[in-house]
Amino acid sequence: MNIKQKFMKNYKIYILFALAGIFVTSCSEDDKVTIDVQNTVTSGAVLRTIAQTGTAWDVLDDTEAYSVEVEVQDAEDGALLSEVRVYVDLVDNTEAVITDPAETLIATLPASAFSTGANGFPRSTYNTTLSEIASTLGLSLGDYNCGDQFNVRMELALTDGRMFTDTDATGNVSGGSFFSSPYAYRISLIAPLPNDDLYTGQYQLTTVTNGIYGVADYADGVYTLESVNNTTKVIKDVTTFVAFGGFGPVDVEFELVCGEIIMKPAQGVGAGCNATIQSGPANVNATYDLMNPDDSDFLLNFTSDETADCTNSVQAAVRLTKV
Template identity: 40%
Template sequence: MKYIFKIFTIVILASLLGCSSDDNVIDIVNNNTTRGAILRTIAVNSSEFDVFNPQSEFSVTLEFEDNRGGDLLESVDVVVSFDDRTDNGPDNSRDEAPLTTIPASAFSNGENNLPVITFNTSLGQAAQALGLTSDDYSGGDRFVVRFIANLTDGRSFSSGDANGGILSGSFTRSPYQYNVNLVCPPAPPASGTWTIEMTDLYGDGWNGGELVITIDGNESRFTMDNGASLTVNFEVPSGSQVISIQYSSGDWDEEVIFQIIASNGNTIMDIGPFPPVGVELIDYCNTNYQ
């Protein structure tokens, strides 16, 4: 019986010593772990620049978090770069340049009791920081806005300092940088009579293919039931704000060709065979339809 009791005592002591050792290891790891900081994306309020409007804005709401409840925040640097993604002349891409610095005092206390800020910058401000003029960019190009969180202990964190889980995780959502695409919103089209010139290479009509033309939400469909060619007109009322033209597929799209001439005399598209299906066919960056 005494022997059994001794064995039991030894086992209990070994367990206690083992727990103590593990606890010491955990304490050592915790004491020697350097914790960082994140800028969490609360909302991307506006993600694009209107290429025709230098006042159009990129806007994002950010929340700062560290292991001190946000107390380590010193400032946030904002830098911007430009990616020329169109083949319409020289490459106007620009490396990063400073855009602004946001002091910690500009942040307010958010619903999670952490510093929060909504940051806005305009196309004009971003272009000026990089020495760009409106002639240097066009629809399809891209600005990249990057944030650098500076801490009171001298450390800084940005997109190069985090792993994939932090950058894109559903909770942290901390990419530190955002692509801001340049887009061309629709402009009011030229009013009056527009013309569609339809061609079928086999000569038996479009076999179910249709042009879907929508003016301020009012949709019309145009097709060629038979034959090799057809000319049709449609009216764009005065004061119309948005025109959209898409192609709906038929059985033999490899036979389909068409041109559309605006009321101002400009041929705004010459497409086919194999017209793109279900996408906007008007190039809103080219204002020849106005």
């Protein structure tokens, strides 16, 4: 059974059971780029991300720490490495007075700070704290706020004088499965919940505002909410579009960020028209009491079909009530 045939006889909808095929296709494209770059590797170098921790900081705790391990690959297996320069900047997402400091050099990692890693290429780890970044940028609490982000950008310098950074990386290099070389990282400033168990347990989901085609995106019913982390929660195994026979089940993630309840983008519903129908953040998010969060009953506003895969996007909402 499909959705669009019910409403638009001249169009075809299909269920995306071909996810595995899409995955193979995307990997295939990435592999082609990998081979091309390896065959002509003298054209550049990459700074591969191996691991990172601390990508979300409590805005009130200036001891919060961030760490990223990177690996250098070039035409001579990392031998062209001169140094890696690290820059920081503030991404001010608040609507009040905008703080816009200049991007500033915070550290330089010389070649001597790297050692050979598991892949045979030089690796090093960069560490910093909220206090260090704020001091480097000349900021204090109030200049940066809950909901803002710090941007950490790296610049790879080679011994032949060439330099590479985020503006030099294509999508396959910055986000591809082989290279994973974005050169730039975001640290989100958040207000953690008092404990991880808030907004978890058994909840009755009730549609408040229908989505596309005037029907509910998510089936009313009792579902389990679990923690992905302190501020990210997931509604497990939700059936979608029961008006058309039902699809899924899918997991639906949302975040509690600085007083707003935000559905994460690109939440697939298990069916599509041209690609896949996705739910995402609302134009106006629901809110919660930042100082005294109450998880007994709350709204989750979202955008139905956020990419307009089938039709124009619609603002929708569900209510979740603890049972």
